[in-house]
Amino acid sequence: MYWNERYECMPAAELQELQLERLQATVRRAFFDVPFYRRAFQEIGLEPGDIKSLDDLQRLPFTTKQDLRDNYPYGMFAVPMSEIVRIHSSSGTTGKPTVVGYTRHDIDVWSELMARALVCGGATRHDIIQNAYGYGLFTGGLGIHYGSERLGASVIPISGGNTKRQVMIMKDYGSTVLTCTPSYALHIAEVMAEMGIKPEEIKLRCGIFGAEPWSESMRQEIEKRLGISAVDIYGLSEVIGPGVGIECQEKNGLHIFADHFLIEIIDPVTGKQLPPGQRGELVITSLTKEALPVIRYRTRDITSLIPGPCPCGRTHPRVARFTGRTDDMLIIRGVNVFPSQVESVLLEMGGTEPHYLLIVDRQGSLDTLEIKVEVSETLFSDKVRRLEDLEKRLRHELESTLGISVKVTLVEPKSIQRSEGKAVRVIDKRKI
Numbered sequence: 357m358y359w360n361e362r363y364e365c366m367p368a369a370e371l372q373e374l375q376l377e378r379l380q381a382t383v384r385r386a387f388f389d390v391p392f393y394r395r396a397f398q399e400i401g402l403e404p405g406d407i408k409s410l411d412d413l414q415r416l417p418f419t420t421k422q423d424l425r426d427n428y429p430y431g432m433f434a435v436p437m438s439e440i441v442r443i444h445s446s447s448g449t450t451g452k453p454t455v456v457g458y459t460r461h462d463i464d465v466w467s468e469l470m471a472r473a474l475v476c477g478g479a480t481r482h483d484i485i486q487n488a489y490g491y492g493l494f495t496g497g498l499g500i501h502y503g504s505e506r507l508g509a510s511v512i513p514i515s516g517g518n519t520k521r522q523v524m525i526m527k528d529y530g531s532t533v534l535t536c537t538p539s540y541a542l543h544i545a546e547v548m549a550e551m552g553i554k555p556e557e558i559k560l561r562c563g564i565f566g567a568e569p570w571s572e573s574m575r576q577e578i579e580k581r582l583g584i585s586a587v588d589i590y591g592l593s594e595v596i597g598p599g600v601g602i603e604c605q606e607k608n609g610l611h612i613f614a615d616h617f618l619i620e621i622i623d624p625v626t627g628k629q630l631p632p633g634q635r636g637e638l639v640i641t642s643l644t645k646e647a648l649p650v651i652r653y654r655t656r657d658i659t660s661l662i663p664g665p666c667p668c669g670r671t672h673p674r675v676a677r678f679t680g681r682t683d684d685m686l687i688i689r690g691v692n693v694f695p696s697q698v699e700s701v702l703l704e705m706g707g708t709e710p711h712y713l714l715i716v717d718r719q720g721s722l723d724t725l726e727i728k729v730e731v732s733e734t735l736f737s738d739k740v741r742r743l744e745d746l747e748k749r750l751r752h753e754l755e756s757t758l759g760i761s762v763k764v765t766l767v768e769p770k771s772i773q774r775s776e777g778k779a780v781r782v783i784d785k786r787k788i
């Protein structure tokens with residue numbers, strides 16, 4: 357049930373003591389070995405010795421993705437390149453990518469955390485793990501891979517893509533665990549159905565999905581279509597990669613591995629810490645990283661702290677499932693809209709597929725939102741009147757959830773492009 361019970365179930369007081377000790381070491385490392393942090397600390401007159409308690413965390417400056425970009429490629433590293441054994445980077449869809457490095461010890465810690473995450477998510481060393489996360493600069497593939505090997509499971513390094521082959525291998529090799537993005541899991545399920553393979557014909561029992569926000573209804577949909585139990589895993593390359601946190605079998609929030617990462621939820625506008633239960637931006641301070649320590653890294657991911665202990669026995673804090681990213685949030689006519697809200701409505705209503713696209717535009721001075729939704733195969737071949745009725749009900753439901761008027765366009769099944777990694781849900785024409 358646990359990979360490392362001593363650390364995962366550590367009593368709160370002992371855990372806090374360990375965190376403080378590690379925070380102080382990280383702050384010293386950042387100050388003495390990273391010119392960016394030394395300057396940032398000096399600007400506010402702060403020295404490593406000023407951090408005397410965990411509350412003092414709030415005195416430290418934030419780190420943003422822009423800081424990593426400004427110091428591209430290696431300016432944030434705290435060790436010479438001779439100690440770096442691995443380099444990963446983000447996709448860099450907007451501007452320069454961010455580059456991250458790992459020492460041998462960092463890779464060791466990451467593998468350990470990933471093994472811990474896999475066990476927490478329901479995997480054991482007897483599993484055959486089909487790892488359909490992309491291998492390469494993206495941390496997903498290799499992160500899961502090293503964790504699976506550390507766990508002692510059998511890992512199939514299939515990477516993303518070639519979905520028919522994924523299904524064939526899943527069936528023939530007897531894969532029991534699938535790891536990929538939730539949108540890709542859904543696509544695999546779709547292709548499996550097209551190939552005439554039923555969930556009972558495969559051995560898959562568990563799915564560990566992440567790298568994009570997904571709703572509770574999406575979980576139920578994937579679980580039903582693949583006949584599995586699915587959990588949400590969290591991580592980001594700037595902090596380490598996957599394995600920062602994961603849901604346990606309670607499926608009620610993600611445990612963040614607090615002996616390695618110190619978390620806060622802040623108001624993204626004021627930067628002030630928020631109490632448990634209140635939604636804000638997740639901020640992470642690494643506690644054990646050598647190559648790239650990050651102090652109060654602003655993840656832009658939106659969540660809240662779940663108060664109270666978890667029945668699974670792990671003492672590490674839990675955060676609620678992510679509802680989106682501050683940069684996914686669309687502001688349409690002054691109202692905050694998240695693509696995940698649309699997803700929930702679609703899955704709860706039925707008659708449609710959870711494939712959708714939000715198109716934001718501006719007519720004159722007014723923002724418009726069009727939502728393209730795929731109709732399910734059975735309904736599509738049906739009478740026009742039923743489609744009109746569905747469109748009307750969807751529009752009504754979406755407008756009451758989002759709080760703005762929307763145009764709903766029903767489109768043919770399989771006409772919205774599928775993704776083998778992170779799905780594209782929004783086209784914002786206002787920026788062009």
Ligand SMILES: [Zn+2]
Pocket residue numbers: 604605606611666667668669670
């Ligand atoms: Zn738990």
